[in-house]
Amino acid sequence: MTQQANNPTLERLMQAAQTGDARAYECLLSDITPRLRRMIQSQRRFLGPDEIEDILQDVLISMHSVRATYDPQRPFMPWLLAITRNRLADGGRQWARRAANEVLVDEVPVTFADDRTNSEQERQFDSEDLRTAMRDLPHRQRDAVEMLKLREMSLKEAAAESGMSVGSLKVAVHRGIAALRKALVKDQ
Amino acid sequence: MNTETQKVMGRLIDNLTPVKRLPSPSLRAAAWLALGIPYVALVVLVMSPRSNLAAKLSDAHFMIEQIAALITGLTAAVAAFATIIPGYDRRIAWLPFAPLAVWLASLGEGCLQILKADGFRNFASDWFCLPAIVLVGTVPAIAMAVMLRRGAPLTPKITTALGGLAAAGLGNFGLRLFHPQDSSLMVLVWQMGSVLLLTLLCGMAGRLLLRWRLMNSNDKAA
Numbered sequence: 501m502t503q504q505a506n507n508p509t510l511e512r513l514m515q516a517a518q519t520g521d522a523r524a525y526e527c528l529l530s531d532i533t534p535r536l537r538r539m540i541q542s543q544r545r546f547l548g549p550d551e552i553e554d555i556l557q558d559v560l561i562s563m564h565s566v567r568a569t570y571d572p573q574r575p576f577m578p579w580l581l582a583i584t585r586n587r588l589a590d591g592g593r594q595w596a597r598r599a600a601n602e603v604l605v606d607e608v609p610v611t612f613a614d615d616r617t618n619s620e621q622e623r624q625f626d627s628e629d630l631r632t633a634m635r636d637l638p639h640r641q642r643d644a645v646e647m648l649k650l651r652e653m654s655l656k657e658a659a660a661e662s663g664m665s666v667g668s669l670k671v672a673v674h675r676g677i678a679a680l681r682k683a684l685v686k687d688q
Numbered sequence: 689m690n691t692e693t694q695k696v697m698g699r700l701i702d703n704l705t706p707v708k709r710l711p712s713p714s715l716r717a718a719a720w721l722a723l724g725i726p727y728v729a730l731v732v733l734v735m736s737p738r739s740n741l742a743a744k745l746s747d748a749h750f751m752i753e754q755i756a757a758l759i760t761g762l763t764a765a766v767a768a769f770a771t772i773i774p775g776y777d778r779r780i781a782w783l784p785f786a787p788l789a790v791w792l793a794s795l796g797e798g799c800l801q802i803l804k805a806d807g808f809r810n811f812a813s814d815w816f817c818l819p820a821i822v823l824v825g826t827v828p829a830i831a832m833a834v835m836l837r838r839g840a841p842l843t844p845k846i847t848t849a850l851g852g853l854a855a856a857g858l859g860n861f862g863l864r865l866f867h868p869q870d871s872s873l874m875v876l877v878w879q880m881g882s883v884l885l886l887t888l889l890c891g892m893a894g895r896l897l898l899r900w901r902l903m904n905s906n907d908k909a910a
Binding site for chain 2: 521522566569582665
């Protein structure tokens, strides 16, 4: 009984997390993260540590996004493992696609040798112009550019902070950069 | 521990909000049916029920097919809602196949009798069935899509195919209440064909409709 009270089960922790109990959720995540990491490592031996962590983060975020589907009457681990297996399969597909399309090069050519071709890239923009152009962006694009380009957050982190999906973030940052470029070039 | 993972965990904890637990698949299917049946009844009334409906209600063949269509829709809905709950036995996806088999067997038996008696002489095109099933199944299909998006997209194609079968089954149930087509051969080809085509199309749209939302529309208590 005392042990039960001191070590609440994963089922109880998840049940509490569903009601918004952040401490219970922290305990739950601390408990399951090393287990998930070991499981992913054992099933994806060919991946590097960063890729393992990427999948682990995917699993944690996916679990978070569907936590309403957990029924406390049912055991927690099969629920979590079903999500993990699914994300592992998705991760495997992505890895295979990347491996098939990736081209390895020794040195990426950054720019052209001819000075005239570099004039556009090397033009100095006034920082006040940039601030104004950023202010004029729609808020989703501004948030995406700030998080991904200025604060150098990963897509997953930015998705976690903003509540936007990774796809929406990619679109927003692409449009944001295009709008900034247009605004700054127009001002020259 | 990896600092990136720690940061993600920190954000998840910071973003934690209470969520309303999803009811069981059976309860959700019942709720879906409770929404779909009044709409089907409304469409039947607007299209005006077939003139011989009262007589058909005492026809055993008609009733078996109607009950089988309704149960196929209901069990397909239960199965679709179960496939978006992690940890559920995936064999539940086979649940609608029993009533579907009864439905097909009943139609098949009627077809054999027609083919023995007349061959294909009475077979004709009946393109009304497909749009009519779509019309009757539209609201149930939209409701189904909205409800499915609250779960985990573990098997998106299977889930949407089951959802499509549920909506099309209900659509066909409604169609036969206002469309006076009773030849088993015609029903099998045009109506069951439409149901299966819609199921297939819904299955193909699975990955478009159901994706992992990495954060966090479920965070809001819904």
